[in-house]
Amino acid sequence: MGEDIPSPCDLIVVGTGLVESIVASAASRIGKQVVHLDHRDFYGSSWATFSFNSLKNTLGLIDEFKEHTTQSQKEASDLNISLNSKAVCNAIEKWFILDECKTENDDSHQECEASRGKTSRITWTKSELLKNSRKFNFDLSPKLLYSRGEMVEVLINSGICRYAEFKNVSGIYTFDASEGCLLPVPCSRADVFNSKDISMVEKRLLMKVLAMCVDYENKPEEFKEYESGNFDNFLNAHKIQGKIRKYLVDSVAMANDSTNFQDAVKNVQKICAKCSAVFGGVYCLKRNTENIIIGSDGQAIGIVSDNQKLMARFILIEDCLNPLAIIKSGISRAILITDRSITNNDQVAIITVPSANGKDPVRILELSASTMACPPGLYVVHLITRQVTTAVEDLREVIDAVFCSGEKEALDKPNIIWSLHFNINEYDSPEGKLPSNVYSCPGPDLFLDFDDHVIKARNIFQSMYPGEDFLPKVPDPEDVVLEDSSEDIVQENP
Amino acid sequence: MHGRLKVRTTAEQQEIKAKERAKKLAVYKVAMDRIFSKRKSGELDDEILKITGQVLTENPDISTLWNIRKETIVKIKNTFPDLVDNYVSKELTLTEQCIRVNPKSYNSWFHRSWVLDKGSNIDFQAEFLLCDKCLELDERNFHCWDYRRIIVQMSKTPLENELQFSTNKITKNFSNYSSWHYRSELLPRIYPSSSGDTLLDDQKLAEECNLIQNAIFTDPNDQSAWFYQRWLLFTKKESDSKENSKNSGFLSVLNDELESCQQLRDLEPNNKWVILQVCELLRRIDSLGNKKEILQLVSQLTKVDPLRRGYYAYLGSKIEEEKQKKTIPE
DSSP: OGGGOOSSEEEEEEOOSHHHHHHHHHHHHTTOOEEEEOSSSSSSGGGOEEOHHHHHHHHHHHHHOOOOOSOOOOOTTSEEOOTTOOSEEEEEEEEOSOSSOOOTTOHHHHHHHHHHTOTTOOOOOHHHHHHTGGGOOEESSOOEEETTSHHHHHHHHHTGGGGOOOEEOOEEEEEETTTTEEEEOOOSHHHHHHOSSSOHHHHHHHHHHHHHHHTTTTOGGGGHHHHTSOHHHHHHHTTOOHHHHHIIIIIISSOSOEEEOGGGGGGHHHHHHHHHHHTTOEEESSOOOOEEEEOTTSSEEEEEETTEEEEEEEEEEEGGGOTTOEEEEEEEEEEEEESSOSSSOSSEEEEEEOOTTSOOOEEEEEEOGGGTSSOTTOEEEEEEEEOSSOHHHHHHHHHHHHOBOSSSOOSSSOBEEEEEEEEEEEEEOOTTOSOTTEEEEOOOOSSSSSHHHHHHHHHHHHHHSTTSOSSOOOOOGGGEEESSSOHHHHHHOO | OOSOEEEOOHHHHHHHHHHHHHHHHHHHHHHHHHHHHHHHTTOOSHHHHHHHHHHHHHOTTOHHHHHHHHHHHHHHHHHOGGGHHHHHHHHHHHHHHHHHHOTTOHHHHHHHHHHHTTOSSOOHHHHHHHHHHHHHHOTTOHHHHHHHHHHHHHHTOOHHHHHHHHHHHHHHOOOOHHHHHHHHHHHHHHSBOSSSSOSBOHHHHHHHHHHHHHHHHHOTTOHHHHHHHHHHHHOOOOOOOSSOOOOHHHHHHHHHHHHHHHHHHHHOTTOHHHHHHHHHHHHHHHTTTTHHHHHHHHHHHHHHOGGGHHHHHHHHHHHHHOOSOOSOOO
């Protein structure tokens, strides 16, 4: 495939993360020749989704990635791309179950099962799990699609939504550490109406504030006096106290209406890539990029990839590959496989665990088998928070509070069967250091939505191609005619 | 570069559509001619069912064709009563198809209910499933609600089940006249009141009042909630008694409701529904004693909701007239 890469082309994209993939699609869409490369053997970079086995393989690969040692044609002015950057790092895996099944004549085990009243529970073993590897879909960076968010436009206009299935978030909760239990957060009309937790007056006050926020763009004058202050002032002015204040601040200050995109989150980058390919992009995995070639005027003129020179007008790189980027912060992540839902809600739940001592909250995303994240009977739980030390340390308290890990099984807490902790680095790309035709694209962040990334992609696109349409709506396939395969030919041949 | 994409222009699209329409019209004409000629010669048979079926699938709103089918079914019932069930199930299939195409077709729903009557072994489970599905797609489809009432009656389903259904619908979305209305029809039959004053038994009334208050506080702009509350509190049972027994128990209910309405009014001073309800409550508690306050509210209403000032003027004049009368005309 190496010989087929066109050079010169309009745009070279190094890395297949979300931002660079969106820009690649948008560029292809307006007819630019795009070459999209990734040194890995999978699409998606830090956003990718894996089956059980491929996750372990990939993380193993990242840890052992060797620096490229072959002699590359490098000029003094060229920028060396740091290929051994590990955006995803510190991966620690732990099993909580035995390799083999407990034998049938283990009476104590059977009594235990009966007393829990779940006589038909499958006892999972390591080998069973690994056999079902393909039924797992683990996201490195799970995200939510807000129905009023930026990403929805992108999905509709690019036609990607035709290939995707969506699942609604069925419940939003906050974890009350003092009571050790989950409290459902009422944030839709139906939730508020049905809630037994809050008084009539509280319902009215809460709905009022929610409605105001939803209508924000249409009635900016209502917010004028609060805009320069903080959220607290706004809440005080609207008499939001106590329970409803907790709900609003901890869990709802995100959004009211969330559409969860779990069924297809693994496909977003792949599908973005597909869209680009349809309109003429060229895709290569397992293709290293060694250097960015800088011309005499300080602008980039191309890259050296697998010792081949590829010329282009613009270059995009993932920020983790940007030689001038520095690590500014990190995300602590954990992925758990559990045997029971934290809520009694069998779909997708978001749980916020607010922190007492001013630290960042921990967000938990629980996915049931109906989201295709795992085989039936199991649950995949994602935990996300800001990195302070390591993922294991940062998430220990919350995991211990909510789950049961270990020998003594608690009756009410879900048991962890397997866990994986890791960190994802967040990079800062210093302004003005890269040539103006080279753009660095950010990787995933702490937030549960895509908005910032879509905006960044749009900004990069508009900087490269001012005045052009960003992902205009794709025509209906029925209205598309291939010029060659004309209808006349069909008529002539009976 | 060959194989380039070209997008059809609007003119081309329109031309294609016009051609398709012309084709359809020709087919339709042929079919209708055949149907009417057969009917004229009394051939109400399988073929006429087949052709009317084809036309109705495209356009379910041709009443004449449905009636021809009815004639055919009646004929079969009279001549071959054992075969009727077979034909009934075909009618059910056809009406279901037509309902998918147009869920608001009077003809399809009516034909379906007509046909149910003719069969002897109807699977009501399937009928309820159809209703559930249609209501999920559109919870205000009155055809479907009416149909549901019919099958409830025919299948002698216990009303408690239907009350649960109404509760489920309201839990999902309380902004729905039809669900509340359904509820208002069921409740007096399941929980009739023992006293002469109210429609519902006291405990159930209290529960419903609480339920509807939740709706009102969650969204005071939702009409359906207010109308349900009016029904709960203001509907009088038919009674010949000249004396309006001002049941003290009911009076306290009214006073409680007044209190929470006033609470809501503090939070939403310009909401016409709240003001109107306070008005109506004051009237029923003590029309004469509260007259001054009521009239003040009425004038406030006229300012807050000028579109309906005619109604408020009428309301005002009625209140002026009310003297020592104990019964409130509605």
